Amino acid sequence: MGILFKFVTMNDPLFYCPHPETGILPPEEVHHLVRVLRMRSGDTILVTSGDGTCYQAILQEVTPKKATYRLGSQMPHSPRPYQVKIAVAPTRKPDRNEWMVEKMVELGIDEIWFVKTTHTHLETFNRVVNPDRIDKIATAAMKQSGQFKLPRFHIGVEWSDFLAQQGESRGFIAYVPEKGTASHLLSAAQGSTNSLVLIGPEGDFTPEEVEMATQAGFELVSLGATRLRTETAAVAACHILHLAQL
Amino acid sequence: MGILFKFVTMNDPLFYCPHPETGILPPEEVHHLVRVLRMRSGDTILVTSGDGTCYQAILQEVTPKKATYRLGSQMPHSPRPYQVKIAVAPTRKPDRNEWMVEKMVELGIDEIWFVKTTHTHLETFNRVVNPDRIDKIATAAMKQSGQFKLPRFHIGVEWSDFLAQQGESRGFIAYVPEKGTASHLLSAAQGSTNSLVLIGPEGDFTPEEVEMATQAGFELVSLGATRLRTETAAVAACHILHLAQL
Numbered sequence: 411m412g413i414l415f416k417f418v419t420m421n422d423p424l425f426y427c428p429h430p431e432t433g434i435l436p437p438e439e440v441h442h443l444v445r446v447l448r449m450r451s452g453d454t455i456l457v458t459s460g461d462g463t464c465y466q467a468i469l470q471e472v473t474p475k476k477a478t479y480r481l482g483s484q485m486p487h488s489p490r491p492y493q494v495k496i497a498v499a500p501t502r503k504p505d506r507n508e509w510m511v512e513k514m515v516e517l518g519i520d521e522i523w524f525v526k527t528t529h530t531h532l533e534t535f536n537r538v539v540n541p542d543r544i545d546k547i548a549t550a551a552m553k554q555s556g557q558f559k560l561p562r563f564h565i566g567v568e569w570s571d572f573l574a575q576q577g578e579s580r581g582f583i584a585y586v587p588e589k590g591t592a593s594h595l596l597s598a599a600q601g602s603t604n605s606l607v608l609i610g611p612e613g614d615f616t617p618e619e620v621e622m623a624t625q626a627g628f629e630l631v632s633l634g635a636t637r638l639r640t641e642t643a644a645v646a647a648c649h650i651l652h653l654a655q656l
Numbered sequence: 657m658g659i660l661f662k663f664v665t666m667n668d669p670l671f672y673c674p675h676p677e678t679g680i681l682p683p684e685e686v687h688h689l690v691r692v693l694r695m696r697s698g699d700t701i702l703v704t705s706g707d708g709t710c711y712q713a714i715l716q717e718v719t720p721k722k723a724t725y726r727l728g729s730q731m732p733h734s735p736r737p738y739q740v741k742i743a744v745a746p747t748r749k750p751d752r753n754e755w756m757v758e759k760m761v762e763l764g765i766d767e768i769w770f771v772k773t774t775h776t777h778l779e780t781f782n783r784v785v786n787p788d789r790i791d792k793i794a795t796a797a798m799k800q801s802g803q804f805k806l807p808r809f810h811i812g813v814e815w816s817d818f819l820a821q822q823g824e825s826r827g828f829i830a831y832v833p834e835k836g837t838a839s840h841l842l843s844a845a846q847g848s849t850n851s852l853v854l855i856g857p858e859g860d861f862t863p864e865e866v867e868m869a870t871q872a873g874f875e876l877v878s879l880g881a882t883r884l885r886t887e888t889a890a891v892a893a894c895h896i897l898h899l900a901q902l
């Protein structure tokens with residue numbers, strides 16, 4: 411807990427390019443580069459494909475519609491020595507779900523699972539968890555927060571299938587029985603370098619789902635004293651998994 | 657860190673009433689009671705004025721436009737043994753600012769200061785920090801999270817005036833110098849029962865503002881390894897102040 415920290419200060423603006431080696435920025439990045447940052451040929455930028463690596467690059471041709479660059483050296487970057495994974499039943503409202511993705515990516519997350527539970531609102535699921543929008547939000551949040559890695563998304567997994575797939579992570583389920591107690595996730599997750607936390611939907615897990623999860627090895631944990639909305643609980647859990655590493 | 661936790665389960669729905677002794681629910685609460693929860697005369701509810709107390713009550717007259725109740729006994733409730741305070745320069749966009757208020761109230765917060773710093777966008781300040789909307793959001797989040805206390809808001813305080821008013825709290829400023837280090841807030845705030853964290857605006861504090869704060873006794877702290885947006889940093893700091901008490 412006495413560790414000292416330093417922000418990674420990125421002096422050059424960071425851009426997303428799924429294929430850095432092409433030397434061409436995607437059209438959606440060009441507007442920001444030209445109109446907002448008013449960058450020109452010869453200026454230096456950083457380019458990442460969201461796979462954990464990042465390159466310096468020098469702008470070549472810059473027009474209002476197009477920007478090319480020459481790839482430079484790879485930036486030194488050590489990956490996080492632990493994995494943060496959250497599985498959550500999406501909220502009914504898209505904005506709360508998208509906000510949740512944005513904030514988890516800002517804090518740092520490796521995998522996000524959108525699962526289907528008994529109380530998950532299936533009529534809105536596909537509209538709320540729109541892969542294109544989610545990818546766009548995650549990419550913007552990754553750049554904003556100075557990171558080079560996008561999370562992996564797993565969308566629409568059934569509860570029982572999901573539980574069967576979690577061999578390698580240490581699993582936690584944010585659920586406190588009405589007449590029971592549970593350790594706080596901050597203490598429970600200490601020492602774990604690959605943690606996955608399950609967050610219930612609006613309307614919570616059913617007792618059967620909790621039973622299935624505990625039988626699959628997931629540990630009951632509390633996220634604190636107040637009752638949190640689904641999206642707040644997911645972000646809090648993601649945050650706690652980082653803090654448990656201090 | 658080994659403390660056990662239990663959610664406060666509120667079996668009856670909680671309503672906000674600035675003057676519980678009148679026995680009349682505010683009109684904005686009646687819709688939810690009648691249309692959403694379909695409650696009737698004789699049903700029990702909980703009523704709070706947001707001052708930390710909560711009463712049981714029995715519904716009397718219930719019509720689509722009006723709901724009266726008979727006040728019952730006060731609910732046992734022990735206040736938090738520590739104070740959580742955040743001072744922040746509001747974001748430019750109202751939705752991000754309102755989201756920040758909602759999430760800090762859900763997690764639990766005693767005071768929110770909206771301060772004016774050099775990089776605070778003054779043209780949007782009054783529109784973004786709309787007291788009526790902020791109150792409404794805080795009230796909804798308080799009820800949602802099963803709490804009985806609204807935070808105190810301090811709106812539009814100048815930086816120098818603000819710094820002069822912080823005698824009793826232990827102060828922290830979320831700022832890591834470009835070539836320096838700072839302790840993480842989680843370790844720095846341990847043992848403090850009255851903490852106030854300053855969060856910079858989009859564009860951050862100026863070095864002069866940081867110097868003024870440290871001279872006024874505020875300690876430099878880090879919130880972690882990734883670069884957080886203003887509203888994310890404020891919510892993370894609020895969350896950390898709770899976790900530092902475990």
